[in-house]
Amino acid sequence: MSIFEGPARNSGWGLFIFLWALAVVLWSPLPAQAHPHVFVDNSVTFVFEGSDLAGVRVHWVFDDMFGTMIREDHDQDRDGAFSEAEIKTVKIGAFDNLKNFDYFTFLEVDGEQFRVQQIQDFRAGFFDGKLFYDFFVPCRVSGVEGQHTVLLSVHDPEYYADVYTPEDAVLELENTAGVKAQASVVINSERTYSSFQVWTSEITLTFGAR
Incomplete structure (x- = not known):
């Protein structure tokens, strides 16, 4: 199985999405059709320490309807922002189950699969009225052993x-004093996922020690 197919889905996330899809159907005046029900803009930052890759910081910005649902469920004091306690409830109720699906983050390092089993520094909030999630994926790769491709x-x-x-996404490279690195995005029609045969957006990082 390609890493881009991901692990088998269990009932937790499926139930979450089912309820969300049901809400969309109930609220929409148009006939329901099979298509995504949550829309997310993704951006990433590759973080280096010395000559090593330390990991990837992932940033998601959600569509207005999903953001409204999360705000109503978790902004208990209705102040338009998430406190530290509220961020914890967002993480528990609307993020942690993604561990079962590698947090939708699929990596290969020099051709070998790297399974994402943990994340760090989860944050949730609103910027310009949009719900965002930030989290860090540890993925240490030594840069002293030649050129690497992630x-x-x-x-x-x-x-x-x-x-x-x-x-044309802007891919950030952080703390690059000890490395030579470049990153790019391509839409790969040769690698697809889901029954819709969606083309995969592949981010490629190449780096090595200076």
Whole structure:
């Protein structure tokens, strides 16, 4: 199985999306059709320490309807922002289950699959009225052993959520004093996922020690 297909889906996330899809159907005056029900703009920052890759910081911005639902469920004091306690409830109620699906973050390092089993520094909030999630994926790769290639795709394998990384996305490289690095995005029509055969947005990082 390709890493871009992702692990098998269990009932937790599926139930969450089902309820969300049901809400969309109930609220919409148009006939329901099979398509994503949550829309996410994705961007990433590759973080280096010395000559090593330390990991990837992932940033998601959600569509207005999903953001409204999360705000209503978790902004208990209705102040338009999330306190530290409220961020914890967002993480528990609307993020942690994604561990079962590698947090929609699929990595290869020099051709070998790297399974994402943990994240750090989860944050949730609103910027310009849009709900965002930030989290860090540890993925340490030593840069002293020659040139390395990291392949990254961020997507929902079942396509209940459309996680979009455009080809012209700005890919940030942080703490690059000890490395030579470059990153790019391509839409790869040869690698697809879900029954919709969605083309994969592939982010490629190449780096090595200076």
